[in-house]
Each structure stands twice: as C-alpha cells, then as structure tokens.
Amino acid sequence: MSVYQATTSAPVNIACIKYWGKRDTKLILPTNSSLSVTLDQDHLRSTTTSRADTSFDKDRLWLNGIEEEIKDGGRLATCIKEMKKLRREVEDKNSNEPKLSTFAVHICSRNNFPTAAGLASSASGFAALVSSLAALYALPASPSQLSLIARQGSGSACRSLFGGFVAWEQGSLPDGSDSLAIEVAPQSHWPDIHALICVVSDDKKGTSSTSGMQRTVETSPLLQHRIKNVVPVRMEAIKKAILARDFDSFARITMQDSNQFHAVALDTDPPIFYMNDVSRAIIALVTEYNRVSVENGGMLKAAYTYDAGPNAVIYTPKENIKDIVSIIVKYFPQAEAFKDPFGLFGAQGVGEGGVVQGFNAAVAKPFSVGAVKGLIHTRVGDGPRVLAESETLLGANGLPKVVA
Numbered sequence: 021m022s023v024y025q026a027t028t029s030a031p032v033n034i035a036c037i038k039y040w041g042k043r044d045t046k047l048i049l050p051t052n053s054s055l056s057v058t059l060d061q062d063h064l065r066s067t068t069t070s071r072a073d074t075s076f077d078k079d080r081l082w083l084n085g086i087e088e089e090i091k092d093g094g095r096l097a098t099c100i101k102e103m104k105k106l107r108r109e110v111e112d113k114n115s116n117e118p119k120l121s122t123f124a125v126h127i128c129s130r131n132n133f134p135t136a137a138g139l140a141s142s143a144s145g146f147a148a149l150v151s152s153l154a155a156l157y158a159l160p161a162s163p164s165q166l167s168l169i170a171r172q173g174s175g176s177a178c179r180s181l182f183g184g185f186v187a188w189e190q191g192s193l194p195d196g197s198d199s200l201a202i203e204v205a206p207q208s209h210w211p212d213i214h215a216l217i218c219v220v221s222d223d224k225k226g227t228s229s230t231s232g233m234q235r236t237v238e239t240s241p242l243l244q245h246r247i248k249n250v251v252p253v254r255m256e257a258i259k260k261a262i263l264a265r266d267f268d269s270f271a272r273i274t275m276q277d278s279n280q281f282h283a284v285a286l287d288t289d290p291p292i293f294y295m296n297d298v299s300r301a302i303i304a305l306v307t308e309y310n311r312v313s314v315e316n317g318g319m320l321k322a323a324y325t326y327d328a329g330p331n332a333v334i335y336t337p338k339e340n341i342k343d344i345v346s347i348i349v350k351y352f353p354q355a356e357a358f359k360d361p362f363g364l365f366g367a368q369g370v371g372e373g374g375v376v377q378g379f380n381a382a383v384a385k386p387f388s389v390g391a392v393k394g395l396i397h398t399r400v401g402d403g404p405r406v407l408a409e410s411e412t413l414l415g416a417n418g419l420p421k422v423v424a
C-alpha cells in the first residue's frame with residue numbers, strides 16, 4: 021500500500037511596504053500592493069506534513085501538537101478545498117492518477133518559533149500548508165499560482181511562496197485571479213540583507229490584523245490617501261532600490277512605510293496603537309545610528325519596520341549587524357546570552373553591548389532586563405522547501421508523532 025504524503029517547510033516574511041486593508045474580506049483582496057523580504061528558514065519556519073488516505077474519515081489539522089478545528093467556510097477549509105480542486109484537474113487529465121482529491125487529509129504542522137509572539141506565523145503557516153498539499157498532490161502549479169490560494173488563508177502568506185524579495189500585486193479582477201505574489205529578486209541577488217528581530221514583551225492582547233485593518237478601511241481618511249497616492253510610488257521605488265542593491269533608498273522607503281502604516285492605525289476610529297515605548301526607543305536608536313553615518317558623509321545603514329505589534333525588525337547589510345546587536349543589547353539587557361548563529365562575537369560574546377563613535381547615548385534611556393525578551397538574528401532566505409520522507413510529522417497511525 022502506498023503512503024501518499026509530503027512534508028515541506030516555509031519561511032516567514034516581513035513587509036517593507038505594508039499590506040493593510042481589504043477590498044474583499046472573503047477572497048482576501050487587498051486595497052494596496054505590498055512588498056516583503058523572505059526570512060531564512062534555517063532560523064524561522066513552519067513545517068507541515070500532509071497525508072491523504074482512504075481510511076481517514078475527515079480532514080483534520082494539528083498545529084504544534086494541538087488539533088485545530090477546520091471550520092466550514094473558514095480559511096483553512098477554503099485552502100484545503102482549493103488545493104483539492106487543483107488535484108482534481110490533474111486527475112481529470114490523467115485517469116491513471118490515484119484519486120487523492122476524494123480522500124480526506126491529515127495535516128500536521130509545527131512552527132519552530134512561538135506562535136503567539138507576533139512573528140507572522142500565519143504567513144509561514146499557510147504557505148507551508150499550501151506547499152505541502154501541492155507536493156502531496158504533485159501539482160504542476162507555479163509559486164504564483166499557489167500564492168492565490170495561500171492568500172485566502174492569510175493575505176501576507178501569499179508572499180511566503182517565494183524566497184528573496186517578493187511583491188504581492190493587488191490586482192483588479194473581482195475574482196482575485198490577478199492578486200498574487202511575484203518574485204522581485206531572488207535571495208541570491210542580495211544575500212547580504214540581514215535582519216535582527218527584537219521580540220518585545222507584550223502583556224495585553226492587541227487588535228488582530230484582520231479586525232484592525234477593516235476598522236482602518238471603514239474609518240481612516242489617511243488610508244485613502246495612502247492607497248491612491250503613496251503606495252503605488254513606493255512600490256516602484258523600492259523595486260528599483262532592490263534591483264540596484266541600493267540600501268539607502270531601500271531603508272528610507274521601508275522606514276517611511278512602517279511609519280505610515282502606524283499612522284493609519286492611529287488615524288483609525290477608535291485609534292489602534294501597535295507600537296509601545298520600547299518600539300519607539302528602538303526607532304530612536306536606529307535613527308541615531310543612521311544620523312552618525314549620514315553626518316560622516318555615509319548612507320543609511322539600518323531600517324526598522326513594525327507589523328501589527330510592538331516587535332521591531334531591523335534590516336541591515338551584514339557588515340553593520342554587529343553594530344546593531346551591540347546597540348540593542350546595551351539599551352535592552354538580555355536575560356539570556358545572545359544566540360549568535362553567524363558567530364559575530366566569538367567566544368567572549370556580545371557582553372554589555374556598546375555604541376559606535378559619535379553616537380548620542382541620550383537618545384534613549386536604558387531599559388531593564390525583559391523589555392526586549394529575545395533577539396533573533398537572521399537574513400534573507402529562500403522559498404518553501406520539500407523535505408525528505410523521514411521528516412514526516414505524522415506517525416504510521418496518521419496522527420501526530422510524539423515529539424521528545
């Protein structure tokens with residue numbers, strides 16, 4: 021008896037031009053195009069196994085070992101249904117193909133980072149779901165075609181079907197068939213883009229992206245200006261900057277767009293605040309680091325960006341990442357030693373951190389341990405990967421394997 025299954029992993033992406041607002045909430049069609057950097061799966065990833073079997077009586081999904089309900093008409097159900105539809109097309113063309121589209125599936129997924137930490141788990145999660153089903157079903161679909169389905173799981177997930185630098189073209193058709201992700205440049209084009217994720221403590225539950233963005237669409241006049249006049253120009257400018265490996269322009273646009281996204285959140289009625297004092301202090305530190313460079317005749321050296329929460333992501337070329345880690349550690353002492361995946365600091369570690377020459381230390385006050393509860397150093401990465409059979413997350417009985 022053949023076992024029909026596939027395991028894939030998919031990356032997280034963090035936008036430089038933010039998606040914020042839907043023109044169709046069911047199909048998840050955005051009010052503006054967006055652009056992101058895919059982060060390295062060696063550090064952050066969702067891994068998903070999908071198996072089709074005649075003995076399964078219904079579609080089931082486990083996330084980090086806990087079964088999630090697949091609600092009728094919900095996002096998970098929609099993605100699974102759309103993938104089965106593509107499988108049926110393959111079966112209709114070739115009658116020798118096993119009728120996997122008629123079997124129920126068991127899907128088991130794990131995120132190697134905390135799902136609740138606001139690290140875009142829905143993006144890597146739905147990208148891994150769609151790519152594992154695509155591998156299971158041996159679909160001839162391109163990443164852009166798969167992005168149409170991942171988009172219906174979570175908008176930002178469509179961008180995780182590619183590595184490197186990725187645009188989500190908003191499209192204009194009512195059925196959404198032109199609202200898809202395209203690769204602007206692969207990882208290999210600009211591999212020196214590194215990222216430091218500052219995981220900021222956040223006790224209270226914030227406003228979800230899904231509900232927050234709809235409130236913004238309904239109430240913010242600034243969003244209309246952003247959609248019509250700002251994003252189209254920025255999309256073109258940032259694509260040009262990426263193709264030219266022009267970090268100065270890339271950084272300027274990324275910071276401006278993060279700022280405007282948080283401005284439209286504030287322009288929402290009632291207002292939405294995603295950043296906190298820690299987030300704002302990190303902005304002050306990156307701004308000061310850039311000021312020192314520019315005043316010495318240099319260019320912008322780092323760019324901050326924030327999604328729908330207080331965590332900072334700082335993009336910087338590889339050559340500056342040591343400076344950035346040192347500055348952040350100086351102002352935000354860490355409870356645990358900095359995990360140094362690229363071996364920046366050698367055996368002695370980052371210590372108490374420090375600032376570059378000419379840096380005005382008074383731009384922010386030092387915080388106490390725990391204000392930034394963790395630092396993750398990563399870089400631009402590749403798109404979804406198909407993993408070996410041995411990586412399966414499902415046991416012989418079709419249920420999640422017990423992890424040690």
Ligand SMILES: Nc1ncnc2c1ncn2[C@@H]1O[C@H](COP(=O)(O)OP(=O)(O)OP(=O)(O)O)[C@@H](O)[C@H]1O
Nearest residue numbers: 066129130131138139140141142143145146229328
């Ligand atoms: N590996 C996964 N496989 C399938 N679905 C997942 C996976 N990881 C996360 N999800 C889905 O995404 C949901 C979490 O998404 P949510 O949008 O609340 O958080 P986030 O992605 O961390 O934040 P944001 O989208 O605002 O950046 C989970 O409840 C689950 O439904």
Ligand SMILES: C[C@@](O)(CCOP(=O)(O)OP(=O)(O)O)CC(=O)O
Nearest residue numbers: 035038039174175176229230327328
């Ligand atoms: C601020 C953002 O991270 C918003 C992401 O929103 P989601 O993709 O999580 O929203 P839904 O489509 O409702 O699932 C910006 C971005 O990633 O572009």
